[in-house]
Amino acid sequence: MGFFDFSGGGNMGFGSVKNVQNFTNEQLYEKLSAIKVSFGTPIMGDIFGTQSVMYKNATPYYDIFVRVHKDKIIMGKIGTDGTNSVGTAMQMESEVLLGSKDEESSYADRAVDELLEVIKKLENGEFVTITDQAMPANTTTGEPISLYMEQKLFSLKPRFDVFDQEKNVVFHVEGDITSHSFTIQQDGIEVLKLKRKIAKIMDEYVLVRNGETVAELKKKFRIINPEVSGTVNGAELRIAGDMMGIDYDIKIGGRTVAHVDQDKAHWSDCYRISIKDEDVQDIVIALAVICDHVSDKDSTWRH
Known part of the structure; x- marks a missing residue:
């Protein structure tokens, strides 16, 4: 990673990967449906009419989406159904102004990073069934x-x-x-x-x-x-x-x-x-x- 990196990750709430495998949204949905992540299961949905793979209600405020966009696969967080878009925008703006996040926003950003790692592995031709974050903790109770x-x-x-x-x-x-x-x-x-x-x-x-x-x-x-x-x-x-x-x-x-x-x-x-x-x-x-x-x-x- 160089001094400047705009591909996402690092808890920024977005990510993008070159679509070298030429995945379609339908193929992404099929592959992601077979992979266990820590923030839910995918459905095929849309964002303002644009087809997207969605993880609904990752938090009470945010959905997580991923979709093909030109020669890239992009992903990020977006206000969930039933959440006022103005309220979501104000929450995101407060993160920028205050330089801090609440627990929900932090969780959503980490979910995007988790999904980004999955997409990178799929683009590399790797076989994935479960993410590191979804695996049980190495503790007496199995919980963190x-x-x-x-x-x-x-x-x-x-x-x-x-x-x-x-x-x-x-x-x-x-x-x-x-x-x-x-x-x-x-x-x-x-x-x-x-x-x-x-x-x-x-x-x-x-x-x-x-x-x-x-x-x-x-x-x-x-x-x-x-x-x-x-x-x-x-x-x-x-x-x-x-x-x-x-x-x-x-x-x-x-x-x-x-x-x-x-x-x-x-x-x-x-x-x-x-x-x-x-x-x-x-x-x-x-x-x-x-x-x-x-x-x-x-x-x-x-x-």
Whole structure:
């Protein structure tokens, strides 16, 4: 991906792919009907008379659509039936003006990204039956683990508490005053250390467990949205989505292991973290701290 990329993805709510397979809308509908996604099942519909494959009521506000347009396949979110178009437009406008999204809009944008990945695979001739997002979580219950990470205010050093839905503290994160080193603790015991390498043009980070490096990450320069990538236990790591707006997926080895966004019900910095792989909970927390640091630095630079 270059500095500027207008093909969609990254939680922008739209996407486009070159239609190299020359799919028709009917063929798209047939193929998508056989693929399980996380946001519903497709029907053949239309948008103002233009034939489209539709995922109705992906959220109370939005449908998801995909259709052939000239030599491309385009997809996006659109106000669902029964939703006032003016209200939907105002909601989208508020996202632009405020630079933030509500939970519904965030979910719809992620659904578009999920569909975009499916279409890319179909165009590459791959056989797809289920998306990564629709697969059961690797947890005891088979459901994602919901955690919240809140930064402690009025502290000289960066500090975060990570708690569950019952307000029980699960992890505690504490950094030094320079933000070069963080310790991730569970029950008062360090389970992971996060270190930021200094004297680097672009920020680099390492995660260390019991003296051994388990992850190496590097920030890449992007005009619109910063990017962090690297490896975790030898597997590729990718942060996919909007880091500046705090609405992104954490992917390890091609699988989505967590989603992070903001909990706007809190007046202080509080992130919602949905974890799909309980084996990497501490790593996910460390990555959320890294993304918080990167987005804070970029926000300061842009202003």
